Amino acid sequence: MAAVRALRQVMDADLGLDESQRLGPRLVRILNKTSVESASLAWLYTRCIGKTNPACEFLVAEMMAGLYSRQHYYGVIRIAQAIGSTINADIVRVSLAAICKQRKREKIKRPLVRYQGVTQFMDEYRGPGCPFRQLARKLVELLSLRDPLLVTAALLSKLLEIELLSVPLTVGLPRQVHPWLDAFTRYGVQPSVHAFTILMHAYLRRGDSEYAVWIYQGMQRGSITYTHDGRTESMRVPEPNDVALATVAQVWCQNREWAKVYEVLEVSQRLVTRAVSTLVDDGNVCEAEELWLKYGCRPGSEDLATRVLNDRALSKLVLGCTRTNDVGKATSYFRTACEYARLSGTPVSHLTGLFNTVLRCALDNAPQIDLRSDGRPDLDILRIATLHKVRFDGDTYSVLISHLSRVAHTHVLDNVARTMQNLYTRLCHEGLVLDDMMVSHMMPVWVYLDLSQLVTAYWRLHTQDRPPHKIAQVRRHIMYRAEHWGVGDRVAKLLV
Template identity: 30%
Template sequence: MNITSTLDMQTEQPLPDVDVLEEDESCPRNCEPENSHVHSTSTHREKLLEAPSKPGTELRKKQTVAKARGSYRRYTPQQIKRLFGLVIEGRSAKEAALVTGISVRTAQKYVNTYRDDEQKRLPGIERKPRKGCPEKLNETHTQFLTQLVNQNPTAMDDILQQLDSILVPIFREVYRLDALLQDKEDLFSIKRHMHIKRKRQLDSKNGVFEHQAFDETLSLYAVFARFYFAPQTAQNKLASRTTRGTVELPQYTRPLKHVITEIAKTVAMAINGWARMEQHRSLLSRFLLKIVDIDRRYDDAYRLSTATMKGIVDTGLPARYLVSACKDVFEQLSTRVDALPESFIEALFALFSHANCFRQIMLMAKELTIVNPEIARQALCAIRNEQTRVQCSRHMYTSKSQHIGFGTNAGCVFRRPRNDWVSAKSHYSKSARRILLLLEQCGKQIVTSAYVAKLLEIDMAALDKSLVLPRTLSAFLRDFAYFGVHPDVTAMTIIINSYIEHGDSAFALWIFEQMESGKVDIGHGNGTSETIAISRPNDITVSTIAKAWCTNSNLTQIASLFDTMTRQKKPISQRLVTSVVSNMVDLGKFNEAEETWSKYGCAYIPYRSSTYEMPRINRRALAKLVIGYARVGNVDRAIRLLEMACDSERLATEDPAAGTSYLTGLLNIVLHECLSSKQDANGDVSLTDNTSISSDPLVRRDLHVIRMGLRCGGVRFNVTTYNMILARLSQASRALSHNTYSPFAMTDTDAERKKIIDAMQRLYERMLNDRILPNFSSLFHLIPMWVYIGNTTLALAHWNMYIKDKSPNKIKELKRHVVNQAKRWDIADGVIFDLLDPPS
């Protein structure tokens, strides 16, 4: 018999009242708490009234300090049952609570709850049934959806494609109901909430899911802009012809300011959503052009365009989605750049820099007549980035022509750098110098050493690497003297790096020694010299000079530098360690590089508390070591270092997803080298759990890498990892067909191929579980396998989904790749052509 039945049977012994059960601690047990409390209170109050009061004082009230509430505690069913058992035996709630370890207040609450409950359920154990309507979705629906997705993996894609028709009616209904509730306003609150009602009108249709509604929103804004800005447009345009930037723009009211802010947020959110859907990326250019056109016609300040472009940059959208839209805006921008407001130019340059459209920024900077510091900074950075991109291109120089043009719309011709470094001023240098001269017009004190150092970097990068630089600093610092600024440590670091790249490491070391002394002698052409004070070298300067030591194989100088910094207790920058290790790896000195990394690249830091410490490694230097060992064929050492990176990354953070891209990139590099290596490896691991496949010496090392990645929680496979594994299994199927692998030549071909098919199927399922969509490199290997086993439905579904919105020439090219991969499975070409291109 349980405690519940016992309580129900003893109805003749009702539970005493809680007030009677709970005794006052300030009273003796033989006193009645209630009467004693009343008597003591009244007596104390009478004594206070009869006592003579001191002059200047009043009757003070007794102040009590509230006790701090303790932490929430849970009680077991055994404690609760024992509590009620003691209460039934005749003890008070307080005594039973002290015996069972339950709080007194909680025990009293339990007793009251039990007394008021008609069904006499024990509180804390038996819960009341949930009220309300039954749930519409239950376990049956969950099982149905799970079975549907398992049978048709593309079901989720079909649902996502129907979002337009599903979500738009829902949003419209929600906003309609909200509008009906908001319309219940009295006459006096309508004017006060006018800007809220206008915002609700703009949001009445969700632009993210319905393009036509978003177009209507922009049309509504055009009406607002025409109403507020059109009367002042002619006056502003007339005034802007004389002095741009000094025109007093019209002040817009607060409601329109809210309208601009909300539309800009909506545009940024919509563009972020459209850009990630391939079939809607063309909408980016159309709506950006429409927003700019509305501001061009009605608003001289380009407020909406400026806010929209800033919002797009803040969303962090990848650059590859914005390139096409930025180029369209650049081509359709009919207004001259010098006639645009500075705030809009800043936002436009920031958007183009985010999209890596540096050439467009250079061309627009040529039309500028007035610049501010922010525009000058973005223009100089764009010039340097475009210069770097062109120099890294394989079409930079050709032996067939001296003149090379970059694009039909460039409007300029690039030449080879001349042998004279003074006259070797490329068009990049001329554009950068023009920007600085425009900035100087705003005030000579605005031009700082950072701007001149960027100009010096552009000039140095334009020189031919075979040119011998003169051993004098006067010509390099000529621009600093012209603008009246002092050369900083960045400028001196650029000069040192230039001398190292041109093969004069000795003079670079001399400049470094002069920087350590704090002054340098500058020789002039007339035989005189001048001593100026310069900044001491920073971490970047030391990293640059370490590159010269590594180039000259002067490793003792690097060790001496590290020992000196350790002896003087100076912090050793991890950037310096990374630079030294990278240069040593490039020179093939792996032992010295690993020794430097292990000695100076592993710092000990407190881990979550000061009780103990744990190593935190230099990840960039370790990545360079792993890649270097893998590229030279020492895969075993690369695997051991990769294991060390995985272990340290797992211990250094509580987040298992931290460092995922870093470790995944290293895993892919090592796995690629393992698949390309011809060396034997130790270990007994298997992807397919089959002895015949794992006995292949070419497979065993890469299987060890795969098992290691699965074991470490910080390593996540991406689509590249799966593609390499699928390619390796596909090659194994080809080996079965041609009997090129000796382990497969003596075994049953059908049985081994079945094991390979099972492994590829498990990889495909794991990709879906990890929410990784197969790209076409994956389908190259999966489609022939599906055709081989007869699952043509799945193969055709993936094929049709991928070739959507592809050009006919691209489809033919992809089809040829699938046909070539199908030969590994002994599938005739006609089977693939009939499947992927059925007769109409």
């Protein structure tokens, strides 16, 4: 609340532009990190919206940026709908970005919105009358009225993306470039390479790869010729960059035009990733490996510290090795990914999912796994992950516990039971929770170790407010495992 009081003093005392610009945004950043932001930002919203004071504009921009950083995209849109004359380039930039983000997440979430007195789902607004498309145009127009020089190619590219997102994927786009670039012409701004990449991507999403390639070829030539009002006109376009190249490379990979792909592999690592991914998906892991070794490591030095590795393509290659059950190569490449992350200073958090995949493959393909002195399986992949401090997540523990439960009969049961209990303890210390499958594996172990109180507690937890058929399903899984441990009768008495 101290930040709220300080901010009100700044606004009420009218300290002037310089002071407000220095102090106001800092206080808003503090509010954005606290639990009181709802009331505070609501007060700030009513105080600032509608004013042309540059200090208010800076504060509103910070407020919207805070909402955007917490993925409250529709909150940003609501403020933008009432922005009025309180506008600057930062406000427009975050508003357009929020509209794009909200549009892209509609497949997962369908937020309710109120428009013209009617509450509907946001994704029902499509086509020319889409209010969010109109809002984006309105914001750019207001910014242009403030200062035409503030309307940049980056803002208009984001506006173009919103325009295209407002068209359903089931609707084919006309094979014309100039209508989509009308805003650039109207504001006297040269379209950027990003704008043409957005256009290419839109046509690709609708299956018109031929026209997407035509746009790319025009970028290579430096101009695009089109017909407008019966006249043939020419438009100067920028040269393609790596992103544009990787976009059109999707077509080459899909059409298996590998000759074109290989010609430009050294230019774009994005294309290397795309090519490796396509080859792995086709089952050509050996060819994907050769491609990564030739183009994914630059400049090809034997010293790992001086290499530049394409770690995204490497991750895909590791997945390919696990699909062919080549545990040795998968483990070796996983070690390379860990070593490169350490040398480049990159956090290894993104490697957990890859580690889980290799671990599952190693456990499934090992004829016999020895348990170390601490009870854990003796595997190279576990030693590598421990050495490089790759974090275990819920899936990691699930893989280990499930495997130990399945192979318990091949080891001394006491050792396996203590190992599984140690994994459970470590899982709890890391703040993770057991799912139904892990519970079905652990309950027989707890009975075997005379920890029946854990069975009772978890049974109550996992059966509370659940339908009878779900409870029966969980019980069947538990009893199946209990028979393997020879404690079926004891477990049955506890599951009441």
